[in-house]
Amino acid sequence: MTDENLSAEEFWEARYAQSDRIWSGKPNVVLVQETAGLEPGRALDLGCGEGADAIWLAKQGWQVTAVDISRLALDRAAAHAAAEGVADRIDWQQHDLATSFPAGTYDLVSAQFLHSPVEMPREKILRNAASAVAPGGVLLIEGHAGFPAWEQHPHPDVHFPTTDEVIEALGLADGQWEVLLSEEHERIQNGPDGQPTTRTDNTVKVRRLPA
Secondary structure, eight states: OOGGGSOHHHHHHHHHHTOSOOSOSSOOHHHHHHTTTSOOOEEEEETOTTSHHHHHHHHTTOEEEEEESOHHHHHHHHHHHHHHTOGGGEEEEEOOTTTOOOOSOEEEEEEESOOOSSOOOHHHHHHHHHHTEEEEEEEEEEEESSOOTTOSSOOTTOOOOOHHHHHHHHTOOTTSEEEEEEEEEEEEEEOTTSOEEEEEEEEEEEEEOOO
16 A cells, blocks of 8 residues: 555554654754743643653643654653653643644644645644644744755655745734744754755744733
């Protein structure tokens, strides 16, 4: 069965089953940078994968709801959290964000590299993410601005939105939000051959104004 014939859940379960660990185990750099001055409260981590961001947030004092489509990833993340002593600060929830979304409002909603090789309604999910931000809370979105240099056959029908396009698609109500950060930036990422290459990502950070 090809990737095109798999459901999103089947695709990601198969992806995580390929290895004992897919990601680095380290929190995303932008998350660490952009939450440094925030007062810990309730956080929502969308597409949490193996849990590095959620575990880091919990260690900073946040009470975290961490969401992923893959049960294997969530089980792996929960085991890591227990080993790090923060199991009681994280609620792991399985959601296909195309069809369901965690309840409640949050002081921080984080969507780090919420991309998928299989179909995913990213704009809809990010609008739901904005709706889940409590008054005074922050939505932090980190995404790729294009394909990596080692991608030999980029898909012509795949579009990586600019920061302006991300903000516009959020449909934020006038007078209720402020844009704290909207920028592209470069970072070094190792390719499949282990050689470092420069990649461009973008960051959007918006705050819902207090009621």
